Amino acid sequence: MQKTVHKVMRKTILPEGPMLLARGLDASDMAVMCFDPVADRILECSARLADLSGYPSSQLLAMSVSTLFAEQLPSLVAFSQACLENKNSYTSELHLCCADGSTRAVEVYGSAFTENQRPLLLFTLFDTRYCHSLRVEADAARYHRGGLMEWKRIEEVFSEFERENQLILNAAGEGIYGVNTEGITTFLNPAAEKMLGYPAAELVGRNAHECIHHSHEDGTCYDIHTCPIFAAFHDGSVHQVGDEVFWRKDGTAFPVEYTSTPIEDGGRVVGAVVIFRDVSERREAERRLRLAMAEVERLKQRLELENAYLQEEIRAEHNYREIVGRSDAIRNTIAQIELVAPTDANVLITGESGTGKELLARAIHEASDRRTRPLIRVNCAAIPRDLFESEFFGHVKGAYTGATSDRIGRFELADGGTLFLDEVGEIPLELQGKLLRVLQEKQFERVGDAQTRRVDVRVIAATNRDLKTDIREHRFREDLYFRLNVFPIESAPLRQRVEDIPLLATYFLEKACRKLNKPVLPISLAVARRLQSYSWPGNIRELENVIERAVIVSSQGKLKIDIPDLTHPPTTEPAPPPSWEGAGILTEDQRRASERANLISALQQCGGKVSGREGAAALLGLKPTTLYSRIRRWRIDVGAVKSGRPGHSLNS
Numbered sequence: 042m043q044k045t046v047h048k049v050m051r052k053t054i055l056p057e058g059p060m061l062l063a064r065g066l067d068a069s070d071m072a073v074m075c076f077d078p079v080a081d082r083i084l085e086c087s088a089r090l091a092d093l094s095g096y097p098s099s100q101l102l103a104m105s106v107s108t109l110f111a112e113q114l115p116s117l118v119a120f121s122q123a124c125l126e127n128k129n130s131y132t133s134e135l136h137l138c139c140a141d142g143s144t145r146a147v148e149v150y151g152s153a154f155t156e157n158q159r160p161l162l163l164f165t166l167f168d169t170r171y172c173h174s175l176r177v178e179a180d181a182a183r184y185h186r187g188g189l190m191e192w193k194r195i196e197e198v199f200s201e202f203e204r205e206n207q208l209i210l211n212a213a214g215e216g217i218y219g220v221n222t223e224g225i226t227t228f229l230n231p232a233a234e235k236m237l238g239y240p241a242a243e244l245v246g247r248n249a250h251e252c253i254h255h256s257h258e259d260g261t262c263y264d265i266h267t268c269p270i271f272a273a274f275h276d277g278s279v280h281q282v283g284d285e286v287f288w289r290k291d292g293t294a295f296p297v298e299y300t301s302t303p304i305e306d307g308g309r310v311v312g313a314v315v316i317f318r319d320v321s322e323r324r325e326a327e328r329r330l331r332l333a334m335a336e337v338e339r340l341k342q343r344l345e346l347e348n349a350y351l352q353e354e355i356r357a358e359h360n361y362r363e364i365v366g367r368s369d370a371i372r373n374t375i376a377q378i379e380l381v382a383p384t385d386a387n388v389l390i391t392g393e394s395g396t397g398k399e400l401l402a403r404a405i406h407e408a409s410d411r412r413t414r415p416l417i418r419v420n421c422a423a424i425p426r427d428l429f430e431s432e433f434f435g436h437v438k439g440a441y442t443g444a445t446s447d448r449i450g451r452f453e454l455a456d457g458g459t460l461f462l463d464e465v466g467e468i469p470l471e472l473q474g475k476l477l478r479v480l481q482e483k484q485f486e487r488v489g490d491a492q493t494r495r496v497d498v499r500v501i502a503a504t505n506r507d508l509k510t511d512i513r514e515h516r517f518r519e520d521l522y523f524r525l526n527v528f529p530i531e532s533a534p535l536r537q538r539v540e541d542i543p544l545l546a547t548y549f550l551e552k553a554c555r556k557l558n559k560p561v562l563p564i565s566l567a568v569a570r571r572l573q574s575y576s577w578p579g580n581i582r583e584l585e586n587v588i589e590r591a592v593i594v595s596s597q598g599k600l601k602i603d604i605p606d607l608t609h610p611p612t613t614e615p616a617p618p619p620s621w622e623g624a625g626i627l628t629e630d631q632r633r634a635s636e637r638a639n640l641i642s643a644l645q646q647c648g649g650k651v652s653g654r655e656g657a658a659a660l661l662g663l664k665p666t667t668l669y670s671r672i673r674r675w676r677i678d679v680g681a682v683k684s685g686r687p688g689h690s691l692n693s
Contacts, residue, residue: 072147072166074101077159078121081105084161093147093168095140111138124151124162133169148172216319219304221312222274224248224265236319238290249315258286258294273301273313287317296320343449364397364404365548366541370533374401381528382408387480389465389525390503392532395582398503399463401532405501406459414458419451422464429472431488434479440489450487452479456496465502465525466511473518480524500525503532535577535584539673543569545581549588550600557592562600571602573673637675640668644682651679 066073072090076083083102091098094109101109110117116134123130130151136144146169153162216233220226226249229241237244237253244252250265257263265271269280283298299317303310364371381388382405390398399418406416424432431440435450451460462468468476479485484495502525511517535542546564554561577583587602595601643657650656651672652665661668672679 070167070171073163074106074166075161075163076106078106078125078162079160081107083109090166093145093166094137109138110135112136112144120149120151121162124153125160128153137166146170216317217314218244218249219312219314220249220270220274222310224250224271226252227312233317236289236295236317237287253287253289254285256286256288256294258296270299270301270313270315273303274310277303277305277310279303283320296324343454364400365544366538367544368533368538368541370538371541374530374533375404377528377530378404378408381405381530383410384528385499386527387499387525388501388528388530389522390501390530390532391508392503392505393534393580394505395580396532396534397581398505398532399461401530402459402461402501402503406461409459409499411458411499415455416459416461417451417455418461418463420463422467426469429469430475433472433476434485434487436488437490440487444489447487450485452485452496452498453494455498457498459499459501462500462502464504466504466506466508466517470516470518473521477518477521477524480521535580539573540670542573542577542584545584546572546588549585550592553589553592556589559592562592562595564600568600568602574676574678576676633675637677640671640675641677641682644677644679649679649682 066087066089070089072087072093074083074086074090083104083106086098086101088098091101094101096104107114107117113135116132120130120132120135131149132151133146133148135149136146139145148167148169150165151162152165153160155161216236217230218226218233219228226245226247229237229239229244234241234244239252250263250268250271254268254270255263269282272278273280280301281299282301285297285299286294287297288294296319297317298320299315301313301315304312304314364375378401388402388405390401392398403416406412419432421429431444431448431450433450433452435448435453436444438444438446475485479496479498480500483497484493486493508517508522508526512519512522535545543564546569550564551561553559572584572587579586591600591602640657640661643660644651647655647657647660651668652658656665658665658668663671
């Protein structure tokens with residue numbers, strides 16, 4: 042082996058003197074090794090390689106080359122292949138794995154040669170750090186030899202570097218300051234001076250933590266041992282923080298986010314540089330954004346509830362969407378609506394069930410200045426007694442069992458709009474006082490909440506009950522009645538709107554035909570008269586149901602109304618008006634019965650003819666239109682009178 046090394050040295054470095062060469066290599070700073078790349082074995086090495094790696098020479102000769110460069114095997118293979126192909130190569134990317142577990146960067150010059158037809162490699166290794174120091178010393182010596190002018194030029198270069206760095210620090214918008222390993226401030230840029238209120242001369246040389254970072258936002262002490270800025274030069278890691286405050290010289294605090302980066306010199310941490318920014322405006326913007334988002338969420342929930350109510354209203358079967366009719370009763374009602382709609386007065390709509398009270402409420406709302414806000418309907422008869430207060434005023438989470446979230450009440454939902462209280466007479470007596478308070482003071486509290494809320498709501502109430510009787514029987518508060526009954530409107534029953542029945546029947550017929558996908562059927566005069574002859578105790582709702590049922594059962598393009606009350610009117614003769622002896626004073630019922638009997642007698646005498654020269658109208662001295670109106674009012678069957686059938690009316 043010794044002979045082989047000597048032969049290698051003689052061939053690659055010096056032509057003679059193998060022993061002299063070996064001593065020279067051992068004395069130099071070069072670490073040399075010869076190895077077989079195929080067998081991955083070190084054949085010979087210099088003493089300097091043992092010093093560089095920390096392994097004894099005997100151990101090195103027993104090691105494989107891949108073990109010595111264990112962490113960079115791919116780079117070692119690539120470099121060896123380059124040496125074999127090019128005969129010579131150089132790299133500065135390899136690291137020796139030393140005996141103490143550390144790695145050492147080396148520069149390697151490689152040469153390839155052949156021994157007994159076996160390719161071998163000769164690596165000459167230099168400690169990279171040592172080579173760098175030699176180059177620095179050589180450069181310094183060259184500058185020294187260059188004289189004073191060269192040193193002046195170098196000084197100017199460094200001065201320019203320092204000036205440019207200072208310009209960068211001064212121009213930076215973020216605050217920047219440095220600390221050494223003891224936490225002492227070493228420099229401070231102008232942006233940091235402005236934000237902290239400390240001149241650089243006053244803060245430099247003082248402990249930065251004790252001046253600007255000594256307390257949390259709530260004033261509690263900030264232990265220096267837990268400070269992320271100090272941790273940067275203790276653990277050598279970069280620390281980013283976004284939820285702390287710095288304290289100004291005047292004692293005020295401002296929120297900051299900062300990055301503390303360790304400063305290293307020769308592999309040793311000597312301090313940290315801190316870059317921070319004032320995030321007060323951003324925090325305020327975030328706070329306003331959160332408030333805005335909360336308001337948006339509140340409005341979203343309210344809009345969703347409004348949409349839910351509106352969808353519920355759309356799905357509900359209203360009598361009709363516009364007022365249909367031309368009778369005096371309807372014209373009077375429309376006139377009342379036009380009077381009260383522009384005001385904010387509360388309205389009480391009374392009338393029998395099925396007369397369209399809700400339609401009147403909608404007409405008032407649509408004609409008012411509140412039409413851009415919702416009309417919220419509350420069916421007081423459908424709300425359980427225990428939920429009345431929650432339904433009207435809402436509740437907060439946890440107010441009672443089952444209240445799993447906050448809920449907006451109908452009053453709050455109708456804020457700025459109209460609240461329609463249908464069947465208002467069904468409200469429990471114990472809750473009428475709270476309703477009265479809202480109507481009087483325009484404020485309320487949710488169930489389980491102490492916060493008083495104000496609302497601007499117009500109330501339209503409707504009932505088919507006699508509230509005055511309820512007041513006398515202590516079922517309804519008189520003061521609430523007067524508060525609701527600011528402007529009363531009576532919804533006339535259908536029997537008082539006989540002339541509107543054909544119009545309503547036509548409207549409902551078209552609606553039912555569209556709904557059932559059938560062609561629109563005509564209403565004959567005979568059908569219209571039969572509809573007008575009925576008393577309609579269920580009012581408009583009953584008429585709509587009769588028409589829809591007729592459309593369903595009709596066939597061959599003919600409308601078939603098969604309601605028993607319509608197809609078979611009563612056949613009993615109306616009782617003759619009783620005769621009274623004495624003063625001849627009649628009650629109202631007696632007077633009407635007498636007048637009705639007189640009208641029937643006139644029709645019988647005229648053969649059922651109403652108008653014309655020989656008609657009953659001329660006989661009675663009435664206008665034909667007036668007589669027709671009375672015939673409808675008293676439900677007299679003119680056809681029965683004309684044919685001489687025993688019955689003269691549908692209902693006596």
